[in-house]
Amino acid sequence: MGAHHVEIPAEKAWEMPKSWMTTAMVLIAVGLAGTVYGFMDASWRGWSNVLIAGVYFTGVALGAAFQFAVYSFVNGGWWIGVKRIMESFTTFLPVGMVVMLLIGVLGMHDLYEWSVPEIMENDALLQRKSAMLNTTGWLVRVVVYFSIWMTTTFLMRKFSRAQDETGDAKYTLFNVRVGAIHTVFFALTVTFASLDWLSSLEPHWFSTIFGVYQFIGMFVCAASMLVLFVLSMQKAGYLSWITEDHYHDLGKMMFAFGTFWAYIWVSQYMLIWYSNIPEETGYYIVRNHDGWLAIFFLNLACNWVLPFLILMPRGNKRNPKILALVAGMLLFGHWLDLYLQIMPATSHFAAHHHGASVHGPFFGLQELGPILLLGGVFILAMGKMLGSAPLLARKDPYVGEALTHHQ
Amino acid sequence: MASPAATPEPSATRELFVGMFTEEHQILSVAKDATDSGLPVEDCFTPYPVHGLDDALGWKRSWIPYASFAYGCFGLFLAISLQTHTQFIDFVPFWKGWPIIIGGKPFLPWPAFIPVFFELTVFCTAHITVLTYLIYRKKFPGAKAKVHIDGVTDDRFAIALDPTADNFDEDEARALFARHGVTEVLTVEGRA
Numbered sequence: 001m002g003a004h005h006v007e008i009p010a011e012k013a014w015e016m017p018k019s020w021m022t023t024a025m026v027l028i029a030v031g032l033a034g035t036v037y038g039f040m041d042a043s044w045r046g047w048s049n050v051l052i053a054g055v056y057f058t059g060v061a062l063g064a065a066f067q068f069a070v071y072s073f074v075n076g077g078w079w080i081g082v083k084r085i086m087e088s089f090t091t092f093l094p095v096g097m098v099v100m101l102l103i104g105v106l107g108m109h110d111l112y113e114w115s116v117p118e119i120m121e122n123d124a125l126l127q128r129k130s131a132m133l134n135t136t137g138w139l140v141r142v143v144v145y146f147s148i149w150m151t152t153t154f155l156m157r158k159f160s161r162a163q164d165e166t167g168d169a170k171y172t173l174f175n176v177r178v179g180a181i182h183t184v185f186f187a188l189t190v191t192f193a194s195l196d197w198l199s200s201l202e203p204h205w206f207s208t209i210f211g212v213y214q215f216i217g218m219f220v221c222a223a224s225m226l227v228l229f230v231l232s233m234q235k236a237g238y239l240s241w242i243t244e245d246h247y248h249d250l251g252k253m254m255f256a257f258g259t260f261w262a263y264i265w266v267s268q269y270m271l272i273w274y275s276n277i278p279e280e281t282g283y284y285i286v287r288n289h290d291g292w293l294a295i296f297f298l299n300l301a302c303n304w305v306l307p308f309l310i311l312m313p314r315g316n317k318r319n320p321k322i323l324a325l326v327a328g329m330l331l332f333g334h335w336l337d338l339y340l341q342i343m344p345a346t347s348h349f350a351a352h353h354h355g356a357s358v359h360g361p362f363f364g365l366q367e368l369g370p371i372l373l374l375g376g377v378f379i380l381a382m383g384k385m386l387g388s389a390p391l392l393a394r395k396d397p398y399v400g401e402a403l404t405h406h407q
Numbered sequence: 408m409a410s411p412a413a414t415p416e417p418s419a420t421r422e423l424f425v426g427m428f429t430e431e432h433q434i435l436s437v438a439k440d441a442t443d444s445g446l447p448v449e450d451c452f453t454p455y456p457v458h459g460l461d462d463a464l465g466w467k468r469s470w471i472p473y474a475s476f477a478y479g480c481f482g483l484f485l486a487i488s489l490q491t492h493t494q495f496i497d498f499v500p501f502w503k504g505w506p507i508i509i510g511g512k513p514f515l516p517w518p519a520f521i522p523v524f525f526e527l528t529v530f531c532t533a534h535i536t537v538l539t540y541l542i543y544r545k546k547f548p549g550a551k552a553k554v555h556i557d558g559v560t561d562d563r564f565a566i567a568l569d570p571t572a573d574n575f576d577e578d579e580a581r582a583l584f585a586r587h588g589v590t591e592v593l594t595v596e597g598r599a
Contacts, residue, residue, distance in 0.1 A: 270518045274510065314472070404432075406459030 006400035009241050011392050016383040017236040024383070027376030034369025044350040045366050047107035050099060051346075052338045053370035055197055056221070057378050058096030059214070059334075063222025064089035065153045066186055066215075067253075069179030072156070072172070077401030078249050081241050083393050085229055087160060088385035089222060090153040092378050097146035099374070100197070104139040112138075113349050114203045126203055133203055138196055145189045152182035160393060167395030190215050198338075201345035205283045209268045216261045220303070221334045223253040224327035229382070231320050238391055244318045245407045251317030254307060254330060262304035286344045291360030295340050302333030335371060420596050423449055423567040424577070425556060426584035427591040431457055434564035437587040439463040446580055447572035452559035471543070475536045482531025486524045491515065554597035567595070 039046035064086040071079045079086075108115035114126050114133040126133060155178045163171035191211030199210050207213075227250050233239050272280045287296050307326045316322045343361070350356035393399060428434050434451055441448050442465045451460055461468075495514050496504045506514050541547060556565045568580055584592060 266518075266521050270521060273518045274512075276510070312476070314468075406462070 006403050008392070008394050008399065008403070011240075011390060011394075012238055014238065014387045014391055016387065017232075019236070020232070020379055020383050024376040024379040027372045027379070031369050031371070031373025031376055034365045034367075035373055036369070038366035038369045041366050042350065042354075042356060043107075044110040044346055044354060044356065046369075047103060047110040048342055048346040049367055049370045050107065051103055051111060051197065052335070052342055053374040054096055054099035054103065056335060056338055056371060057092050057374045058100070059218035060221045060225050060378070061090050061092040061096060061153075062149060062186070062190065063218035063220070064226070065093075065149065065156070065182065066219060067222060068156055069152075069182040069186070072175040072179035073177075073183070075176070075398075077398040078246065078405045080393055080396050080398050080402035081239065081246060081405075082226060082230055082250075083160065083396070084386060084389060084391050085226060085233070085382075086222075087153075087157045087389075088382040089225065090149075090157065091381045091385040093146060093150050093153060095374070095377055095381065097142065097150075100142045100146070101139065104135065104142055108135050108138070110350070110354075111346055112200055112203070113353065114200065116353070119353070129203060132195075133200055141192060141196055145193050148185050148189055152178055152185065156182070160396075161389045163395050164390060164393060165395075169397050172397055187215075190218070198341055201342060201349075202283060204279060206280070207268055207272070207283070209264060213261075213264045213268055216257060216264050217334050217337055220254065220257050220261055220330055223250065223257060224330040224334075226250060227254065227323050227327040228331070231324050233391075234320075241392060241403050243405070245405050247320060247323055248314070248317045248407050249405075251311055251323050251326075254323075254326060255311040255317065258304055258307045258311075258330060262300070262308070265300070265304070286348065287340060292340065292344055295336060295361055299333065299336050299340055302329050302336060307333075339367070422570055423554060423595045423597045424570040424575070424580060425565050425567045425593045425595050426580075426589045427556075427558065427593065428564040428566070428588065429562070429590055430588075431564065433587050434566060435459055435463050437566055437584065437589075440583055440587070441566065441568070441580070444579070444583065445574055446583070447569040447575050449567040449569045450554075452554070452556055452565040452567065454560055454562060454564070457564075471536060471540060474539055475532050478535040478539075479528050479532040481535075482528040483524055485531065486520070486527035489527070490520045490523055554595060556593070556595055567597070570594075 035046065035050070038049055067079075068083070068086045068090070070076075103111065112133075113119050114129070115135050115138075120126055120130065131137075156175055159171040159174045159178065162168075194211045194214035198214065199205070199207065227247075230239060230242055230246075230250065234242060269284065272284060286292065307330055310322060310326055311317055347356065347358040347362075351358050396402075426437065428437065431453075434453060434457065438448065438451050438460060442463065448464060451457075451464065453460065492502075493504045494506055496502070497506050508514075509516075509519075512519060554567065556567075557563075559565050566584075568575060570577070581592060
């Protein structure tokens with residue numbers, strides 16, 4: 001709001017609340033049990049859930065990094081109050097890299113049919129794609145993607161924190177540049193990563209909008225996670241500067257990009273349905289039979305229909321309870337979205353090649369395992385990172401605009 | 408002196424007591440203080456939409472968003488009835504559609520209808536909302552400006568008080584403007 005003085009509120013030094021610690025420990029304990037149980041049950045099921053969880057939380061970190069980058073280079077002001085939380089989300093990336101590398105080294109044969117040499121030998125179509133679909137390339141690309149993401153997010157965090165010392169506006173301009181560069185690389189890497197990790201589970205199938213679909217899922221996940229963490233931190237007595245007007249904006253991000261997710265969903269579904277080409281429709285035929293159809297519609301309801309209707313009135317975007325409800329719904333919805341993308345593919349692969357007897361959806365402790373485990377790790381990682389810098393970037397040039405933000 | 412509640416003659420011009428400011432935060436705080444101290448604030452004029460100004464003036468939220476929602480529902484209804492009618496209804500006398508097989512799809516292919524649902528909903532919401540606003544605020548093409556204050560479309564912020572109102576007190580108003588750093592106090596002819 002310009003040059004007049006804005007009072008910077010006093011701020012409690014961050015110390016991870018006991019409730020976070022307890023939650024994280026419970027999640028890790030249950031998650032470990034579930035993961036072990038999953039691998040004992042069937043290795044394909046264990047690895048499928050590890051893949052869901054790895055992609056999910058890597059997505060939260062990437063969604064936060066993307067929002068950080070975009071808000072930086074569009075000179076956004078309102079978000080400075082939650083900037084440190086978004087920064088701390090990105091600390092999950094190294095964990096995500098370890099998870100993806102584990103899959104690449106140990107779990108490929110349980111997930112990706114193209115990684116099995118006997119299948120590759122007998123499939124002319126897959127042989128034509130072998131330049132992309134080979135385990136070495138897959139592993140190298142995991143390292144490349146994560147190196148790019150970790151470099152740019154490291155720089156963004158570094159400049160943001162350096163500004164706390166000097167208050168020099170040049171760091172804001174640095175982040176404008178890093179944000180722009182990150183966004184360009186992110187567009188490419190996220191497309192290739194989603195092809196590598198998810199789309200190649202069904203290597204005969206293709207969808208040109210697949211990368212955008214993954215990207216927007218990540219964006220919505222990060223926006224919803226941000227809402228939950230902001231509310232939780234306020235409950236613990238932090239973030240006194242976040243007001244109803246900030247809730248309103250956080251709610252608008254979920255509302256707008258939840259709707260954008262639906263737009264991309266329709267763009268993928270409708271074109272495949274309309275052109276009716278066998279290579280493409282296979283993906284949806286599997287997901288519309290054997291009980292997957294219920295999840296297919298639940299996915300739409302959780303990710304768009306309900307959030308869209310609930311968040312439409314202004315008052316609901318300003319009500320923390322309703323925001324938390326919708327954020328939880330979207331987070332569950334995007335887990336379900338990944339489940340619906342990964343499980344039908346891997347369970348059919350397991351049924352055809354490993355003799356597993358699976359028909360239709362399944363849910364048990366095996367599914368809860370990795371997602372809860374990594375959820376616990378996520379809380380610990382970001383909780384620790386939050387302590388490494390003040391919660392309010394008080395020397396950011398936009399901090400006055402953020403604190404007096406008004407809808 | 409006219410009572411503030413009385414509606415002025417449509418074409419009558421009257422004077423407005425105007426304070427000019429140079430900063431956004433000045434207009435926000437002067438609007439809030441003037442409203443709180445009971446001065447007859449007529450309106451504020453700013454070069455761009457200032458967030459929080461309607462709260463500072465104590466104005467209620469507009470009903471137009473609710474109207475927009477209704478227009479959206481109307482647009483969706485229009486899209487549903489248009490497509491189901493033309494593509495499906497063949498049995499109502501004098502109101503026949505023209506079902507055609509397109510791409511081997513069924514006669515009620517809901518995925519194919521979605522783009523039209525979306526387009527007509529957005530179209531009706533956007534256009535009718537703008538029309539509603541223009542009609543409600545009487546801003547037809549060619550409408551004359553009610554008030555002309557130099558600078559408010561450029562870099563100045565103005566607050567206008569109604570000097571004919573009972574609760575207008577010029578000394579109080581001048582003192583209040585001065586407290587918030589007024590650059591100029593004017594009297595402007597305006598049509599109410």
